[in-house]
Amino acid sequence: xxxxxxxxxxxxxxxxxxxxxxxxxxxxxxxxxxxxxxxxxxxxxxxxxxxxxxxxxxxxxxxxxxxxxxxxxxxxxxxxxxxxxxxxxxxxxxxxxxxxxxxxxxxxxxxxxxxxxxxxxxxxxxxxx
Numbered sequence: 001x002x003x004x005x006x007x008x009x010x011x012x013x014x015x016x017x018x019x020x021x022x023x024x025x026x027x028x029x030x031x032x033x034x035x036x037x038x039x040x041x042x043x044x045x046x047x048x049x050x051x052x053x054x055x056x057x058x059x060x061x062x063x064x065x066x067x068x069x070x071x072x073x074x075x076x077x078x079x080x081x082x083x084x085x086x087x088x089x090x091x092x093x094x095x096x097x098x099x100x101x102x103x104x105x106x107x108x109x110x111x112x113x114x115x116x117x118x119x120x121x122x123x124x125x126x127x128x129x
Contacts, residue, residue, distance in 0.1 A: 034120060034121050036122075041117075041120065055069035079093050080093060094111070
């Protein structure tokens, strides 16, 4: 018969393996905390012609990519190189990038904060194509 210590030891090893495997997984917290409507965000990204400067999965556009590709943006640690990547910071960045970095090439598009929230919902939840 197996002793309680042997079964407990195996349980601890199993738990450690599961926890280590989870380290490589995407951040599920981001997906649960984004507000807004991804479908409206998709429309807003096209309306404000974001694809003119960025490669965005699901949206066709120009070949001039001044800004970074937006595939996998939810997985990045920073936005604009220094801003911690959170949904709230992404909304702030999209809504008024010059307020965060006056020297950025990204223009202020004059969008509403609601549009920015919807765009973030799309960007953080989009399928990687």
